[in-house]
Amino acid sequence: MKLSQRLAAVAAYVPPGSTVADIGTDHAYLPVYLVNEGIAPQVIATDVHRKPYESARETVAAYRLQDRISVRLGDGLKTLQPGEAGTIVIAGMGGKNMVQIFRRSPEVLETAGRLILQPMTHVETVRQWLWANGWYLLDEDLVAEDGHLYEILVAARGEETPVDPEIGPRLLEKRHPLLKKLLVEKEKHYLNILEGIKQSTNPETKGKAGQIREKLSKIQRVKQWLAAKQSTR
Ligand SMILES: C[S@@+](CC[C@H](N)C(=O)[O-])C[C@H]1O[C@@H](n2cnc3c(N)ncnc32)[C@H](O)[C@@H]1O
Known part of the structure; x- marks a missing residue:
């Protein structure tokens, strides 16, 4: 099973030997990879929609891994019993x-020790939630594929002082090679919003300009900091 670069990066953070739940598995490519590569002895693959659930079942059957991968239909962690999965993966959602x-x-989350998350949107909401609920960011990664930049968060049990949730602290610490690209994307995003606000006549929309300018200047400051660090390398 050859994974996309994005899913391969997610797989790289699965601790070898752990029992994994892949929530929103779709085709079950990740579970098949984890088992075939000897990374996970057992995987629970779940999806809330029937079509991806059937497709996951077909993939698992095609690889004759029914005894190693349990495919379940249902919402989120509802199909799991507490203690069934030490590592929870949620990607592409x-x-x-x-x-x-x-x-x-x-009750299911409480019994997990590691979360590997690849949110497609609202990454800052995920970071905030983790910090407020007894998780810290063990690691973070960025993957560029097919014109998209994907953020991966790896969380473990523990406390961490929250910082700006928009820019991953581990990405900053390791000055991730794709961090500049991420900052440029964010800068463009806020500049576009400001342009929209400028065209708007709605007072409520106009009122958001200050907040957006603040976010933009924070991103620009980090960009400058990164450029300065890179020039002194
Ligand atoms: C875009 S696919 C991602 C598939 C795979 N995880 C990946 O990263 O390539 C998102 C999948 O999440 C499933 N999904 C969305 N909400 C869910 C939920 N609450 N519980 C389980 N699965 C969910 C969708 O049905 C869909 O198959």
């Missing part, structure tokens, strides 16, 4: 959806 999944099943 919106960050707000991930947080809702955690909120709906605290």
Whole structure:
């Protein structure tokens, strides 16, 4: 099973030997990879929609891994018993959806020791939720693929003083090679919003300009800091 670069990066953070739950598995490519590569002895692959669930079942059957991968239909962590998975992977889903999944099943989440998350949107919401709920960021990664930049968060049990949730602290610490690209994307995003606000006649929209300018200048300051660090390397 050859994974996309994004999923391969997610797989790289799975602790060898742990029992994994892949929530929102779709085709079950990740579970098959984890088992075939000897990374995980058992994987639970879940999806809330019937079509991806059936497709996951087909992949698992094609690789004859039914005894190693349990495919389940249902919402989030609801299909798991507490203690069934030490590592929970959620990739390719919106960050707000991930947080809702955690909120709906605290008893399952409580028994997990590691979360590997690849939110498609609202990454800052996920970081904030982790910090407020007894998790710290063990590591973070960025993957560029097919014109997209994906953020990966690896969380473990523990406390961490929250910082600006928009820029990953571990990405900053390791001055990730793709961090500049991420900052440029964010800068463009806020400049576009400001342009939209400028065109708007709605007072409520106009009122948001200050907040957006603040976010933009924070991103620009980090960009400058990174450039200065890189020039002294
Ligand atoms: C874009 S796919 C990502 C598939 C795979 N995880 C990946 O990263 O390539 C998102 C999947 O999440 C599933 N999903 C969305 N909300 C879910 C939930 N609450 N519980 C379980 N699965 C969910 C969708 O049905 C869909 O198959």
